[in-house]
Amino acid sequence: MKILVTGCAGFIGFHLVKSLIKKKNIKIYGVDNMNSYYSIKLKKLRLSELKKNKSFKFYKFNISDFKKLESLFSKIKFDIVVNLAAQAGVRYSIINPIEYMRTNILGFSNILDLSRRFRIKKLFYASSSSVYGEQKKFPVKEENELSPKNVYSLSKKNNEEFAEIYSKQYGLKSMGIRFFTVYGEWGRPDMLMIKYMLSKTKKTIFKLNNKGNHYRDFTYIDDVIIILNKLIFSKIVKKHEVINICSNKPLKVSAILSKIDKLFGRPKILQTNRLSIETLKTHGDNNKIKSITGFKNFTDINTGLINLVNWSKKNLKKI
Numbered sequence: 281m282k283i284l285v286t287g288c289a290g291f292i293g294f295h296l297v298k299s300l301i302k303k304k305n306i307k308i309y310g311v312d313n314m315n316s317y318y319s320i321k322l323k324k325l326r327l328s329e330l331k332k333n334k335s336f337k338f339y340k341f342n343i344s345d346f347k348k349l350e351s352l353f354s355k356i357k358f359d360i361v362v363n364l365a366a367q368a369g370v371r372y373s374i375i376n377p378i379e380y381m382r383t384n385i386l387g388f389s390n391i392l393d394l395s396r397r398f399r400i401k402k403l404f405y406a407s408s409s410s411v412y413g414e415q416k417k418f419p420v421k422e423e424n425e426l427s428p429k430n431v432y433s434l435s436k437k438n439n440e441e442f443a444e445i446y447s448k449q450y451g452l453k454s455m456g457i458r459f460f461t462v463y464g465e466w467g468r469p470d471m472l473m474i475k476y477m478l479s480k481t482k483k484t485i486f487k488l489n490n491k492g493n494h495y496r497d498f499t500y501i502d503d504v505i506i507i508l509n510k511l512i513f514s515k516i517v518k519k520h521e522v523i524n525i526c527s528n529k530p531l532k533v534s535a536i537l538s539k540i541d542k543l544f545g546r547p548k549i550l551q552t553n554r555l556s557i558e559t560l561k562t563h564g565d566n567n568k569i570k571s572i573t574g575f576k577n578f579t580d581i582n583t584g585l586i587n588l589v590n591w592s593k594k595n596l597k598k599i
């Protein structure tokens with residue numbers, strides 16, 4: 281079986297490829313443009329781990345480059361495509377909105393159309409909890425009305441809409457995965473936990489928005505990877521579906537930071553105002569993912585956090 285994973289040097293892509301290359305009779309092809317949105321050193325470290333395995337082959341290019349992507353699809357007959365390459369991050373979408381359109385809209389359209397033309401059996405792609413925007417009733421269910429608040433979330437909603445039409449019009453089987461604040465080892469330095477610990481390590485000031493009064497449905501990376509594996513190797517995807525991957529346990533940002541203070545130490549903090557483009561609370565319903573995959577035991581935040589802190593103590597100085 282041949283699987284293409286885009287964004288393979290990224291946080292989730294790295295962990296997914298690491299889990300897939302352990303399996304027999306599977307070849308993994310990874311694409312990433314190794315951009316400088318955050319530490320290239322971290323991306324290179326992840327990649328060098330993956331390259332130790334012979335069943336992994338890496339291609340460095342941009343998914344918005346149709347010609348390069350088309351030539352890869354025609355050279356290798358992929359069975360499954362997992363598109364995780366994206367310009368991530370809500371705050372950066374204020375600074376550089378066009379990049380979200382280039383990668384998340386144009387790049388994704390390339391993936392979608394080539395998946396149709398080359399008759400890919402199943403396409404999985406990253407959506408986001410941020411498509412829900414500000415909601416009143418929690419936990420949010422997949423069928424809720426969406427209300428994106430920023431260019432990033434809008435790009436993900438757009439992906440879902442295109443995939444739905446491609447499924448109806450061309451029979452392309454696909455699944456949009458709405459990840460909810462994934463955390464863990466090898467995580468993203470632009471996201472809360474590692475950003476906070478990096479501030480402490482590098483003695484820089486950590487900007488805390490809204491006094492940490494946001495809530496996030498933190499979901500541990502190992503759980504996400506088990507679930508993705510179950511989805512990839514199941515017969516669940518028959519048309520286009522969207523699915524929440526979340527622990528269904530929202531926690532206040534300030535509470536998480538207090539835990540990190542005890543386990544890792546506290547950086548200097550600068551209080552800043554709430555950003556209107558950020559949603560106050562994410563809290564997803566995970567009944568659908570539990571019932572279709574049978575995965576039920578989400579990792580407790582204390583366990584996940586200890587694993588992340590231990591990794592950070594060893595590795596943050598390197599990135």
Ligand SMILES: NC(=O)c1ccc[n+]([C@@H]2O[C@H](COP(=O)([O-])OP(=O)(O)OC[C@H]3O[C@@H](n4cnc5c(N)ncnc54)[C@H](O)[C@@H]3O)[C@@H](O)[C@H]2O)c1
Pocket residue numbers: 286287288289290291292293311312313314315323341342343344363364365366367368369382383387406407408409458459460461462463468
């Ligand atoms: N981590 C989370 O909590 C979370 C939450 C919601 C959604 N998501 C989505 O899941 C996916 C993976 O997230 P992640 O946390 O691993 O992010 P990440 O930024 O660590 O990984 C994305 C990777 O894609 C690569 N990339 C970006 N633009 C590219 C392009 N044009 N061509 C080729 N490669 C490109 C980057 O270099 C990076 O290595 C993204 O689509 C993200 O929007 C993540």
